[in-house]
Amino acid sequence: MCPSALQWQIHKDEYKNICSQFSFTMLKSDLDKEDGNLEYILAGEGAGSFFYIDKYTGKIYVKQKLDREKKPFYILTAKAINRSTQLPVEPDSEFIIKVRDINDNEPQFLDGPYVATVPEMSPEGTSVTQVTATDADDPSYGNSARLLYSLVEGQPYFSVEPKTGVIRMASEMDRETKDQYLVIIQAKDMVGQPGAFSATATVTINLSDINDNPPEFQQRLYYMSVSEEAPVGTTVGKVFAEDRDIGDNAAMDYFIEADSSDIFNIITNDETQEGIILLKKRVDYESKRRYSIQVKAVNRRIDERFLKEGPFEDTTIVKINVEDADEPPVFTLANYVMEIFEGAMRGTLVGVVTARDPDDDESPVRYSIVHSSHLKRLFSINEHNGAIITTEPLDREIASWHNITVTATETRNPEKISEANVYVQVLDVNDNAPEFPKNYETFVCENAVSGQIIQTISAVDKDDSAEGHHFYFSFAQEDSNSSHFTVKDNQDNTAGIFTGKSGFSRQEQFFFYLPILIQDNGTPPLTSTNTLTVTVCDCDTEVNTFYCRYGAFMYSLGLSTEALVAVLACILIFLVFFLAIVTLRQQQQKKTPFSEKIEEFRENIVSYDDEGGGEEDTEAFDISALRTRTVMRTHKPRKKVASEIQSLYRQSLQVGPDSAIFRQFISEKLEEANTDPSVPPYDSLQTYAFEGTGSLAGSLSSLGSNTSDMDQSYDYLADWGPHFKQLAGLYSSHRTVGD
The missing domain is CATH 2.60.40.60 (Cadherins)
Structure with a gap:
């Protein structure tokens, strides 16, 4: 393949209807002689699924529709290899297939609605x-x-x-x-x-909403009425101004204009936006029967953009009629204050109350006083004219003020009642003489000198002096002790008592009774005589008030000093004896637990153990069983007396002498114990153990001898006669069994 043809960028419309035999591009190597020696291979994204290549011609075909929105381009690699050797004849050629867009998607509003x-x-x-x-x-x-x-x-x-x-x-x-x-x-x-x-x-x-609408009253005139009996705060009626706005833009306040604002008030119901007219002051049908008030509604929030269109407010007229009612009588005063001097005689006029029927001045009114059950009736009232009088003299010192409740009732309608408070002040009269504020204890020493002060006195007065109390002190004219004592008025409502001579003797006179005359400054002035008791004391430098008080007490009983000392000594001895008895009782209470509850024992077994005899004794039984047992204080189930004695009887057959006479004695006593109805409910058993017959040491039991230094008798059978008598005597008194 030519170097310039190593990469292509091929555009293809997406979703274009093309058959599988449609070739949109072709790869061709420069070394391809079209003799079938070369083979084309396609690799990369979509190879075999979306795209495939004719291995003989190098044409690339689309197998299915393409979607640019899913994948906008594909990266592929093309190879050319020798069919015979399977070796590449040229380097791999990479190219991109870009899917060209077509309008196959509608617009979408993703954020709606x-x-x-x-x-x-x-x-x-x-x-x-x-x-x-x-x-x-x-x-x-x-x-x-x-x-x-x-x-x-x-x-x-x-x-x-x-x-x-x-x-x-x-x-x-x-x-x-x-x-x-x-x-x-x-x-x-x-x-x-x-x-x-x-x-x-x-x-x-x-x-x-914006506040672009003012409030508007739907009525230009409202009619309302209120009874003259209605209390303050009564709802008279409601007005409503409609505002086409909503929320805060519709919020409004109502106001009352003109002079009726002191009689009526208006508030806004924030939920309904209504104006509620309330009674601010009670109305009177007889005084004024109709009111006309002007009510204004004003928006709370105003948009200045719309002020040019006019004020955002509206007004209406409310006419209020006062309805007549049968009202209770009305007192001229809500509270009356009256005065009367204390001690005024019964029937004295205190004052007059007045009430009238507001509906008809000619209608009669009856007066009465509301008497409390716990208060004494001190006043009465004339039911026709309201005159209040006393029923008995008053005492300011008991009560200076009296509160009275007076009622006025319509004669034609007794259900109409009103009340008024009457406060009666009792004015003071100088009817109480001054007196000592307390009982003075006054002492004087036998060695007192003339002119020595022994007491300062004062006075009190139950009366109420407008100018303040002032008291005057002096001795009564009939005082026989004026030569022994003098009184000095200090001009400050106190006075000092001084000695008038030097030296006093208790042997001559133990008490002095000084009549003190006290006068007040009332009108008219009152005086009283108060007795001051002076006790003579035996003292060195100062008065021992404790000793003087008890000396005076014994003197009043007619006892001398020696008798007083004797009485005190007897009292001291009695106290010592009493303490000794208390101490003794406390010691007696500290007893052992056995002595406190001795009655609780029901079986008391006392064992007397003697030393063993001879070999025969030790061979007959275990001597350890005869050792002393400590009596334990335990509560055990009570055994039957018969079974206990029978057990001891069996033991006696093993321990004691093999004597038929002794066994007969035990049997007789056992029968006697079972049949005796006068014995106590418990048993006291005493056990006597004896040594065996072959002992050479002899018996140590007290039953065999009278004294400890006497020779022991080895003839037990001969000596059992007196022992039987001793056992019988013990058993008759204690129900004691010996074995």
């Missing part, structure tokens, strides 16, 4: 939104991918730019007329030429 919003009344040319379509064809080749936009539906309100797809306002539109539009945009490829593909998209355009 579209929704846009634009303010109402926007000027012409205002941009609303932009739509974009895409075409899969090759934009660099031909016009297959060149799009053109047009407006299918939406005239004359909107327009679209043909090349960009930008939608614009074509005229001003009012949201209140129509607030939503559907616009259809078409996109064509091949610049709209015949045979072009097209696609459409729908754009929903909403008009947003």
